[in-house]
Amino acid sequence: MSDLTLTKSRIIGGVWTGILTGHAGDDAPTLSLTHKGEPLTGLTSVRQDDGTWRVDAPIPADRIADGVQTFVIADTTGGDTLASFAFLAGESLAEDIRAEMDLMRDELDMLKRAFRRHCLETAVEE
Template identity: 50%
Template sequence: MSRYSISKTRLFEGIWDGVVTADEASDDQPHLEATHLEKPLEGMKLVELGEDQWSLRLPIPSDILSDGVQTILIRDVLAQETLEVITIMSGEAIAEDIRAEMDLMRAELDMLKRAFRRHCLETM
């Protein structure tokens, strides 16, 4: 089991930022790797913030972005455990995604609520 956890802070201008926190006091810096389709990604940087915390910066390579869902895994190399999953969805393939369906359902529900309220006002 990994001694570390990761909290996302933001994704801005193609750089994913997070904070790595050690569960218990340690002098060791975490040994992390980022992969996409089981291939390592370059450019990850860890900078110590203070006791048992590090800033993690990972540039998202533009060549992995395409239609559909792309998943990047950040793993603790020593514990062989996934600490964070970065999911990027784009393009035509997401039209079938459940999130798109939920947006459509919300819009239809709003339309039905307006029609029902109008009906209630007209029948009073």
């Protein structure tokens, strides 16, 4: 188990950025970025004044596609996964979300009717 902690800061301009803590020494930590088990290049670590490391993971445009695309950042020394992020895209996904929303609306309508019926049945007449 690694003592390293990688916390996401932001994603902007196609680059995932995080802050790594727990790495001792002046040498950059050995991290890897993978997508579907394939290693990707471009991951950088820059030491900050407070002793933490800024980690930048560029997201290759050719890896963004329909469905769910998950990227993993790991410590290559210990093999521990430190962070992951995913992109969801495509028409099939939109269909799934719309179907889920329709189901939730139907269930909410059913609950509202049941609650109103319960209120009418238990109302105390004065």
